[in-house]
Amino acid sequence: MTLELPPLRDRLIRWANQNSGSDNLPGLAAMLDLLEADFAALPGVTVARMPCANTPAQALRVRFQPDAPRQVLLSGHYDTVYGANNPFQRCELVDERTLRGPGVTDMKGGLVVMLAALQSYLASNPSPALGFEVLLTPDEETGSFGSAPLFAEAAPRHQLGLVFEPGRMTGNLVQSRKGTGNFAATCHGRAGHAGKSPSNARNAIAALAEFLVTAHRIPAELPGVLLNIGRIHGGGDATNVVPDYAQALLDIRITRVADRPAVLARLAELAAPINAREGLHLEITGSFNRPPKECVPAEETAFALYQQCGAELGLPPFTWVHAGGGSDGNLLSAAGLPNLDGLGVIGDQLHSDREYCVLPSLVERANLCALFLRRIAEGKVRL
């Protein structure tokens, strides 16, 4: 089956013009309707809506030949970072090759690639040896807290995951990803009058600031770890009060599973001298919601086949790279499912009102994935 760009482009415009910000429940429901209608049109599939853990938004599950010996899981999220009130709501065709719009790359373009690849694959006499499952989820941009159990449940049924997050501008895929965590550093002191000296008040803001200055140096001490102080608040309206409370929110990213105990130990070490002082208490809370995605040998094998398929189609050579952002590929890795990530559309400026995608890559990437599925079905690599 020869894929043509215009219908893929038009589908992407239709999908991207439907707002589905992670917190826009009616928008997510409308988006799910669009996806269900289009994915249900694939020949021979069954489609089901799946409840998520802590949100009324649902996931979509599409299955084909669930009893086949080889099983591949294709995943993508249909939420975006653009809420219902964001001014960036509509697509604009910048030129023949470029579409700017909310989520065109991250990752409704990826969903278009996935669907087109499956259409193409299913149109060419699909092998009884290969089954697949599609999992489309509504909360990736807010940490996949509600859909994480669905990934954990699906992973053991499959031998390989395919994640349709954006490819790099060079066409490169994603080899590994940082793990991401959200933490809070909360400091309690003792309130008092700003004019009393000496004073038994303890300034929570000052103590927290001391801690943050040292915590901010952690990335220099522990290679592979990133720490961003993203938000801080404390004190009240009156500046003549010594504040008894301050809190900072931290985004912490790690490259290896082994970085986790190291960074947590370092944070505790830095909090200790503040906790040793009378009247002050500094507590670190939070967790890593996505463990790091570290490359495993099965992924090397699958990636080599992906590269080979690209060469066979005459696509420019590509490699794979490390990414600082997490994805649901991290969750699949954590559940023990080797996966290729970054298989979606090529584009840039994600999470901004300049987000755009390179339209011809919709067709190229779909053809690439379809050929890969054919090779997997033929048993070209042992999964």
Ligand SMILES: [Zn+2]
């Ligand atoms: Zn994404």
